[in-house]
Amino acid sequence: MKTESIALALALCLAAAPAAAQVTSERLANASAEPQQWLMYSGSYDGSRFSPLDQINRTNVQRLALQWVLQTGVRGRHETTPLVIDGVMYLTTPQNHAYAVDVRTGRPLWHYERTLPKEMSLCCGPQNRGFAALGDRLFMGTLDAHVVSLDARTGRVRWDVAAADADKGYSFTGAPLVVKDKIVIGVAGGEYGVRGFIDAYEADSGKRAWRFYTIPGEGEPGNDTWKGDSWKRGGAPTWVTGSYDPTLNLLYWGTGNPGPQMYGANRLGDNLYSDSLVALDPDTGKLKWHFQFTPHDVHDWDSTHTPILFDDTIAGTPRKLVAVANRNGFFYVLDRVTGAFLLGRPYTQVTWAKEVDANGRPIVLPNTDPSPNGTRVCPSGTGGTNWHSPSYSPRTHLVYFFSYEQCDTFLSDEKLEPPYQPGRLFIGSAFFGVPEERSESAVRAVDPKTGTVKWEFREYADAWAGVFSTAGGLVFSGDGQGNFIALDAESGRDLWHVQLGASIHTAAVSFAVDGRQHVAIVAGDAVFAFALPRQ
């Protein structure tokens, strides 16, 4: 779309904006037609985290200016993706606080604060990654394993349902995804011996519509990939939001590590459906297909990545595809209709597998399991990448994501394996950095047709930002030291950056206010909104 036509579209939508904030499933399915909004976690159902807005572009990005800052006042790592709907930003924070914010001024409209139990089993802090929206309601998963629905205009609770037993290590940290009239949400707790699942709730009542267990129960296909009764506490959580194809009516969701993640002797077998991508019927929760990236994982390589849905021609045939940059160091492309494996290539240093075979199964190298004295393996336990959002640009046809160059020493000792205790860590030892090795990180652009890295932008040390791309030819990212960075989507050259004073743990979003494109990023405990200066 040309700039003029976008501007026109903005003007048209603006006229209707202040009336009623009603998010319909049709609007969600056509989210890219409303680039002035950010209607869901990944911006659109395809998981692309791409904005069709091009007002901010490669030639003017250097003029970006701060418009407003919102200090949330909540301490902790903000991993949230704000939603922007009809002039209001909806933002979650750690500890399940939430704000509605006037997107023109940054002034809060309401503030929701949840009373949480003092004692919770949270591996990685009291994070939350955002809301989902439908009608005039917002939906959030909570650290105490509830799902709540808030009135978008007041922040008042409409319903609040307990989904799982928080005392057994279940919690919600990821943003839900609305599919038609249902709220789909994945669960965390892979460090506590949970049995992972994906749930769907009726939007209007909070009644649970279905649950898909990521570990098959007794008698179900795949249950025999777990030794004994290890499946009961085998993990496979689902803590990052999935993607959805409305045409195929298929929901795509990544699953996490089997537990205990670094000790596998008590759970011999492939441990289905851990470290997999599952495709579900969103109406029933029935499994359509699965693809397991790391069978019998012992390195904590969750596959809880945002699946990127895109169409392209492979070997002369137009295909519906799904791409995943996996924590295990390989970049994968599958047929998203059937789950058939098409491509798997390393994008970072990989020492645990020689390659993947014709079916995508890794050919594991000997002596790469954790050991009592430590085994050096690349990628690290963090993975070649982690949960942070990737992005796909339909303009450049490239997949962008954050990646790490680092290795870890993985320890495990059968004599020291703790017994399972509900709600207690159940991880099977530990992993540590390798002394004298520097860790590096980079934003990488991969051509999904070949799996080759087209460019990379190296960042200093430990970065945890996600990636976001725009029709303006830009890729936005950030570093762990507080720089918010704009890169050229074609070349990876850095075009602009600003130091925000606190590390960035999420990806940027874009929206428009009064016809002006904004880019917002959360750094530290604050939201920063940027736009070009007024003419």
Place this chain on the structure above:
Amino acid sequence: MRMGTIRVRLTLAAVLIGGSTLHLSAQAAAPAAEQRNPLAGDASAIRSGTVLFRQECAYCHGVGARGGFRGPDLTTGSWTHGGADADLARTILDGVPGTAMPPHRLTSEEIWQIVSYLRTVQQPPSTPIGDPQRGEAIFFGAGGCASCHIVKGRGGRLGPELSTVGSARPRAYLVESIRQPARHLAENHVFGDSSLRYDTVTVVTADGRSIVGVPMNEDTFTLQLMDTSERVHSLDKKTLKSVRHENRSLMPAYDAAKLPDADLDHLVAYLQSLRTAPVARTKGGSYEN
């Protein structure tokens, strides 16, 4: 393996510490000051304590309790916050306010299990071999140590402060740090970013000048460097010809030619004498002020 140089990342493991303290079963009450470990020497308690230590403590205190990226070596037999059973139990339970040591809501039994384990790795306190007074003279004199290290307010700023190093590190570690300083880099926690270490960085400016120093801070675009004359440089990486992280300490290796064994013993004896003043603990462990 010594864990003194673990890179810190916000990995799962890194946050496990925070996470594990969030969960909790019935919390133990602080033990009475005179209480002895009821599980002392019990084989099963030692095994459980080993498991718990690895899960709850090893990330900071290192595998085998030999010191980690932010926790001291616990095998030295020197206990800054009291070495009686009840002291150890209370330190584990309450943490140490003002330090990275958090409170742990473990059960009494679990705490005693960890104490049982710690007693198995604890070495008898080593008697200094040398003469600390002569060591002090070397430190501030011929050894040149004070040109980079501060002790009790005296000395240079480039290297780690050593005012309490005797409490945190055993003799073997100190010997190795002097003889082979390049083997393990200490970390610089000044900014709360433990990925910064006492690394040596050499930059070459656009006009061809070399600056050698220790990074005070760094990000993707900039570098703040203290050079060997303690001047701080604020540098934009793009304007530099090169930035090289040497991944080694600026400290020279003090081999036997530079520092004979006898002098090494004196110097180590002096460093071992540098200890934290024991923290006075009131009964009940209240830290309100």
